[in-house]
Each structure stands twice: as C-alpha cells, then as structure tokens.
Amino acid sequence: MCILNLTWMAEQHKRMDPAAFGKANYQRNSLWGALVLLIGSASCNPNVDRTAALEQQVATLQAKVEQAYKPGLGEFMSVIQVHHEKLWFAGTHANWKLADFEVHEIMESLDDIKVYAKDRKETVMIGLLDPALDSVRVSISKEDTARFRSAYLALTNSCNSCHRATEHGFNVIKLPSGSPFGDQEFTPVK
Ligand code: HEC
Numbered sequence: 510m511c512i513l514n515l516t517w518m519a520e521q522h523k524r525m526d527p528a529a530f531g532k533a534n535y536q537r538n539s540l541w542g543a544l545v546l547l548i549g550s551a552s553c554n555p556n557v558d559r560t561a562a563l564e565q566q567v568a569t570l571q572a573k574v575e576q577a578y579k580p581g582l583g584e585f586m587s588v589i590q591v592h593h594e595k596l597w598f599a600g601t602h603a604n605w606k607l608a609d610f611e612v613h614e615i616m617e618s619l620d621d622i623k624v625y626a627k628d629r630k631e632t633v634m635i636g637l638l639d640p641a642l643d644s645v646r647v648s649i650s651k652e653d654t655a656r657f658r659s660a661y662l663a664l665t666n667s668c669n670s671c672h673r674a675t676e677h678g679f680n681v682i683k684l685p686s687g688s689p690f691g692d693q694e695f696t697p698v699k
Contacts, residue, residue, distance in 0.1 A: 582626040589618045590682070593668070597685045598695040600649070600657040607695065608649045608657070612642065631675040641667045 592614040599607035619635055626632050644660035661684070668682040688695065 579625055580621075582622065582629045582631065585618050585622050585626065589615055592618070593665070593682065594685045594688075595690065595693070595695075596645070597661060598688050598690070600645075600661060601654065602695040602697065603652065603654055604695055604697040605649050605652050606697070609646075612645055612649065616642065631671070634671050634674060637671050637674075638664065638667050 592611045596608055596611035596615070599605075599611055615638075619638065622632055622635055641660065641664035645657065645664055648656035648660045665682050665684060669678075672678055672680045672682070
C-alpha cells in the first residue's frame with residue numbers, strides 16, 4: 510500500500526508540468542498532489558499501523574476479560590464458611606497460629622467481595638463483620654480461649670445479622686459441632 514502510493518505520487522508529479530498543462534490544470538493537479546501526499550503519508554506512517562495493531566489487541570483483551578471467570582457472592586461465602594469453621598477448631602484447640610491464619614483468610618475473602626461483588630447491593634453491608642473480627646483477633650493475640658469463644662459467637666451472630674438484613678435469614682450459621690475436616694490437625698504442633 511505504502512510503495513504503491515509513492516509510485517503513483519511520483520507519476521502524478523511528472524504529469525504536473527505547467528508547460529504541458531494550462532495554469533488552472535496545474536493548480537488542480539497540485540491540490541491533487543497535496544491530497545495524495547497526505548493519504549500517502551498517513552498509510553506510510555508506522556504509527557498508524559501500530560495504532561491499528563494496538564486497537565486489535567485491546568479488542569482481543571476486552572473479549573477475554575468479558576469471558577473471564579468471576580466468582581459470585583455465594584462462592585465467596587462458601588469459602589468464608591470453611592475458614593469460619595476452621596477458625597473455631599483452631600481457636601478451641603489453642604492453635605493460635607492457625608487461628609490467626611484463618612481469621613486473615615476470612616478478611617481476604619471480604620476484601621475480594623468488595624472488589625469482585627461490587628454489583629451486589631448486599632456488599633455495602635460487608636463492614637458489619639469488622640467489630641467482631643477485631644474482637645476475635647484480640648482474643649487470638651492474647652491467646653485467651655474464653656475470650657475467643659465469646660468473640661467467635663459474636664462473629665457468628667454478625668454473619669446471621671447480615672443474612673437476615675439481606676433476605677437470607679433462612680441461611681443460619683451456628684457454632685460448629687464435629688470437624689468435617691478429618692484430614693487436618695487442629696492441635697498445635699509441638
Ligand atoms: C454483607 C452481608 C453478609 C455477611 C456479613 C455475611 N453474609 Fe453470608 N451471605 C450473604 C448473602 C447475600 C448470601 C447469598 C449469596 C448468594 O446470592 O449466593 C450469603 C450466603 C452465604 C452462604 C451460602 C449458603 C449456602 O448454603 O449456599 C454461607 C455458607 C454464608 N453466607 C456464610 C457466611 C458466614 C460464615 C458469614 C460470617 C463470617 C457470612 N456469611 C457473612 C450475606 C452476608
């Protein structure tokens with residue numbers, strides 16, 4: 510395209526001889542020449558090709574982003590449920606390192622909800638868990654089992670407050686009974 514234009518432009522220039530054409534003809538041809546030069550330089554410009562390539566890349570990436578898997582609020586909640594349960598077994602076995610780990614896993618999932626579940630109206634209420642989570646963290650740092658138990662109960666009640674407030678009151682979270690995680694040791698490593 511670029512070489513073709515340049516050859517054609519050279520041809521046009523040869524024909525623009527004022528002696529062979531009248532003055533008006535020459536002027537018209539000069540205008541033509543300017544236009545051809547403009548189009549020619551645009552298609553010869555490497556920036557134009559680069560922009561087209563980038564536009565293509567953006568379109569491809571956009572399509573990929575739209576198809577990318579995005580977990581829903583319910584999926585984050587199921588992950589939180591696992592860590593909520595493990596937190597209990599860690600805390601009641603005075604495994605403070607594991608308890609600290611589990612409480613941070615819950616907090617990470619809450620942060621993810623704020624990013625990935627922005628479109629859910631319930632997400633504005635997610636901060637409702639913060640005071641109870643703080644109390645759980647204090648009990649862990651003090652390695653105080655009695656304090657942990659009451660903070661954990663407050664946390665569980667906060668889960669249910671939000672479920673009730675968001676018309677999911679049928680979804681009741683309670684203190685865990687036997688551990689469903691038969692393959693995980695909750696007592697601290699000596
Ligand atoms: C922002 C309010 C809110 C808070 C706080 C909250 N939840 Fe939820 N939870 C929801 C909503 C809304 C759903 C329904 C999600 C859906 O549409 O799938 C849900 C669903 C769930 C589910 C899925 C139920 C099922 O059986 O599939 C579980 C489990 C759950 N929550 C556990 C918890 C736990 C544990 C906590 C506390 C640590 C908690 N939630 C805190 C709002 C909340």
